[in-house]
Amino acid sequence: MIRMVKSRIVNLIRKEFQQLRRDRRLLAIALISPVLQLVLLGYAANMDVERTPTVVLDQDRSEYSRLLLSRMFSGEQFVPAGYVENDEQVGEALDEGSASVGIIIPHGFARDIRSGDHAEVQILLDGTDSTAAMVGQSYAEMIVKRFSAEIAAGGAVGAIAGGLVSPVARVWYNPALESRNFIVPGVLALLMMVMTTLLTSLAIVKEREVGTLEQLIVTPLRSFEIMLGKIIPFALIGMVDVCLVVFVVTVVFGIPVQGSVPLLFGLAGIFLLTTLGLGMLISTISHTQQQAMITAVFFVMLPMIFLSGFVFPIENMPPPIQYLTYILPLRYFFVIIRGLFLKGVGLSHLWDEAVILLVFGLVIFLVSALRFRGRLE
Amino acid sequence: MGSAARVTALVKKEFRQIARDRLSLGLLLLVPLFLLVLFGYAISLDVKHVRLGIYDGDRSTESRTYLRSFTRTEYFDLAAVLAAPAEVDREISHERIQAALIVPPGFSEDIRRGARAEVQVIVDGSNGTTAAAILGYINGITADYAERLSTGGLHGMVRLSARTAHPAGETGSGPVEARSRVWYNPELRSTLFLIPGLVVFILLITTVIATSMSVARERERGTMEQLSVSPVGPFELVVGKTIPYTVISFVITLGVLLGSRLLFGVLIKGSLLFLFGASLLYLLGGLGLGLLISTVAGSQQVAFLISVIATLLPAFILSGFVFPIRNMPQIIQAITYLLPARYYLTVLRGIMLKGVGIAVLWKEMIFLAAFAGLTLLGSMARLRRWL
Numbered sequence: 001m002i003r004m005v006k007s008r009i010v011n012l013i014r015k016e017f018q019q020l021r022r023d024r025r026l027l028a029i030a031l032i033s034p035v036l037q038l039v040l041l042g043y044a045a046n047m048d049v050e051r052t053p054t055v056v057l058d059q060d061r062s063e064y065s066r067l068l069l070s071r072m073f074s075g076e077q078f079v080p081a082g083y084v085e086n087d088e089q090v091g092e093a094l095d096e097g098s099a100s101v102g103i104i105i106p107h108g109f110a111r112d113i114r115s116g117d118h119a120e121v122q123i124l125l126d127g128t129d130s131t132a133a134m135v136g137q138s139y140a141e142m143i144v145k146r147f148s149a150e151i152a153a154g155g156a157v158g159a160i161a162g163g164l165v166s167p168v169a170r171v172w173y174n175p176a177l178e179s180r181n182f183i184v185p186g187v188l189a190l191l192m193m194v195m196t197t198l199l200t201s202l203a204i205v206k207e208r209e210v211g212t213l214e215q216l217i218v219t220p221l222r223s224f225e226i227m228l229g230k231i232i233p234f235a236l237i238g239m240v241d242v243c244l245v246v247f248v249v250t251v252v253f254g255i256p257v258q259g260s261v262p263l264l265f266g267l268a269g270i271f272l273l274t275t276l277g278l279g280m281l282i283s284t285i286s287h288t289q290q291q292a293m294i295t296a297v298f299f300v301m302l303p304m305i306f307l308s309g310f311v312f313p314i315e316n317m318p319p320p321i322q323y324l325t326y327i328l329p330l331r332y333f334f335v336i337i338r339g340l341f342l343k344g345v346g347l348s349h350l351w352d353e354a355v356i357l358l359v360f361g362l363v364i365f366l367v368s369a370l371r372f373r374g375r376l377e
Numbered sequence: 378m379g380s381a382a383r384v385t386a387l388v389k390k391e392f393r394q395i396a397r398d399r400l401s402l403g404l405l406l407l408v409p410l411f412l413l414v415l416f417g418y419a420i421s422l423d424v425k426h427v428r429l430g431i432y433d434g435d436r437s438t439e440s441r442t443y444l445r446s447f448t449r450t451e452y453f454d455l456a457a458v459l460a461a462p463a464e465v466d467r468e469i470s471h472e473r474i475q476a477a478l479i480v481p482p483g484f485s486e487d488i489r490r491g492a493r494a495e496v497q498v499i500v501d502g503s504n505g506t507t508a509a510a511i512l513g514y515i516n517g518i519t520a521d522y523a524e525r526l527s528t529g530g531l532h533g534m535v536r537l538s539a540r541t542a543h544p545a546g547e548t549g550s551g552p553v554e555a556r557s558r559v560w561y562n563p564e565l566r567s568t569l570f571l572i573p574g575l576v577v578f579i580l581l582i583t584t585v586i587a588t589s590m591s592v593a594r595e596r597e598r599g600t601m602e603q604l605s606v607s608p609v610g611p612f613e614l615v616v617g618k619t620i621p622y623t624v625i626s627f628v629i630t631l632g633v634l635l636g637s638r639l640l641f642g643v644l645i646k647g648s649l650l651f652l653f654g655a656s657l658l659y660l661l662g663g664l665g666l667g668l669l670i671s672t673v674a675g676s677q678q679v680a681f682l683i684s685v686i687a688t689l690l691p692a693f694i695l696s697g698f699v700f701p702i703r704n705m706p707q708i709i710q711a712i713t714y715l716l717p718a719r720y721y722l723t724v725l726r727g728i729m730l731k732g733v734g735i736a737v738l739w740k741e742m743i744f745l746a747a748f749a750g751l752t753l754l755g756s757m758a759r760l761r762r763w764l
Contacts, residue, residue: 094561128561187694198686289594303415306419
């Protein structure tokens with residue numbers, strides 16, 4: 001009996017693979033696009049605020065104004081995007097977006113410094129990108145303060161930089177503060193979620209719309225056998241995808257897995273259980289392929305992209321939405337994947353996330369199996 | 378029967394088909410607005426209320442004043458007072474604190490001697506952006522403190538709290554002052570930055586989803602043959618399929634724009650007419666892209682795959698929504714020029730935040746029009762092969 005069940009499932013899997021092979025494009029997309037996307041998006045996803053284009057209006061043209069500007073552009077933070085003649089041109093540069101910061105050193109800057117009056121520098125910031133503006137503002141003000149302390153301390157041009165109290169900073173886990181190390185493992189998790197949900201969400205509704213589901217129903221196959229037969233090929237494709245994207249992250253981006261690699265694959269398998277299950281659930285509750293697509297994109301993929309902590313920190317969200325994030329499997333997988341890639345923690349830190357994902361996966365599977373059986377009878 | 382009559386008939390047929398799948402129509406109309414509200418409230422990039430741990434090894438007036446200048450701002454919340462510097466490890470790895478300040482013994486002595494006093498800062502760098510912002514704050518507050526020391530007297534405390542209430546403004550009392558002014562978004566609310574991006578993203582997904590399955594479905598169900606024996610040409614078919622969805626997606630656009638105005642206070646500083654014009658071009662581009670995908674894909678499943686892969690993550694990551702395009706490598710910057718989302722986002726931020734008009738944004742408008750034209754013409758060319 002068990003052998004019969006097994007052989008029936010194997011036959012079904014073979015049939016699914018045959019269908020996949022006939023639709024070459026589907027298989028090609030499923031295997032190639034995650035790698036392409038990861039490379040493309042991984043290089044693009046960079047939130048570091050540096051090399052901010054800065055437009056300069058130096059009306060003073062003195063030793064002091066030049067010194068301040070050289071301090072401004074000596075770091076990675078600001079790069080000159082043009083020197084202009086008047087206020088209007090500074091405004092235009094910001095309007096067009098050719099510069100995000102404007103520095104205006106007014107007439108009499110050096111004179112005020114020498115006479116001991118307050119000399120002023122104007123800094124204009126494009127606040128459209130609030131994060132960049134905030135970081136840019138604090139850097140610009142810090143540079144001016146250091147310059148000011150430099151002058152107050154020595155008076156002489158070229159004296160020591162830095163104030164009386166200086167912070168010595170040490171950064172953990174991501175010492176270069178590259179947002180890429182944080183984002184790329186996130187893109188990996190997103191791609192896994194998108195690909196597997198995409199593949200399974202049309203699996204059953206497609207057969208229903210084309211009319212072949214009836215043929216499957218009149219065979220001696222049982223509902224869970226049909227489901228397993230549908231899921232196993234996609235699970236295999238999903239695992240191949242995982243291998244490919246982990247390879248790209250470690251080799252192309254040079255972000256090593258700090259934790260255990262077998263643990264990474266094991267937990268990725270558990271995560272796939274939840275996304276494949278969600279796709280299956282969508283497929284059993286939808287009537288048309290278009291409904292399945294709308295449900296998958298709007299109710300599964302978008303909330304996972306926006307609310308799981310991919311780039312938008314969960315602690316910033318209002319409490320009701322924070323509660324909502326607890327039902328998103330990706331939320332837990334992000335903790336896992338960042339723990340393994342960046343922090344190098346082990347199962348002792350991640351077991352609660354792993355258990356929650358496993359429970360999610362099993363519940364989702366059970367629900368979609370029940371729905372499916374209800375549909376068949 | 379003239380061409381106009383045939384188009385009208387097709388539009389009617391398409392509307393009837395849309396109306397039959399009430400659920401899809403309802404979802405298409407309501408979900409974008411729902412998502413705007415949900416995500417609009419949820420997403421924020423503001424770094425505030427950072428959980429700070431402090432260790433004061435000096436226990437002097439100076440060290441207390443210095444540390445207090447952090448916790449009295451809204452950027453830092455005192456999360457832990459550490460008994461020893463070694464506790465930092467545990468607190469950070471359990472994410473109870475995001476940053477730690479360690480004031481070593483001898484801090485006040487160094488200051489009084491006029492030597493350079495050092496404090497240690499430890500930041501959880503997992504999220505590089507947040508960490509950079511935290512470091513920026515710490516540097517700023519420390520520079521502020523150092524400057525007050527060097528210019529004599531610590532009576533500047535009041536001014537510090539005023540500074541945090543109004544991030545833009547006057548700082549410092551040394552020989553040189555920075556007077557910074559933030560344009561377009563003076564309160565530096567990340568919502569104003571993110572909402573236009575969210576609108577761009579949601580509209581693209583909605584329009585592509587709306588049409589990407591339409592032709593593939595006709596082929597899968599066999600109704601394409603019926604169309605091909607009728608006198609309908611590819612031009613009429615594309616127009617007939619585009620008009621109903623343009624109407625629907627324009628209604629969605631109005632809802633989404635109204636929502637961002639009423640719920641998130643994103644004012645439209647520029648011309649409303651220009652905004653509608655740009656939106657219409659963008660919608661046509663999205664619908665055209667959906668149609669093109671639908672004509673290229675053999676089945677609805679492949680259409681679904683291509684449209685999600687081509688729009689979902691690229692529109693999120695490559696459009697400038699959260700990741701600045703100027704940070705990207707040159708090759709990828711070149712690829713972003715192919716995305717209508719990039720241009721529409723520039724237009725939306727320009728109109729909504731900066732209040733600029735067609736004088737600045739004409740290049741973006743030309744591209745949006747070209748994209749819409751090319752995708753619609755491309756799908757006509759592909760359809761000619763089927764008809």
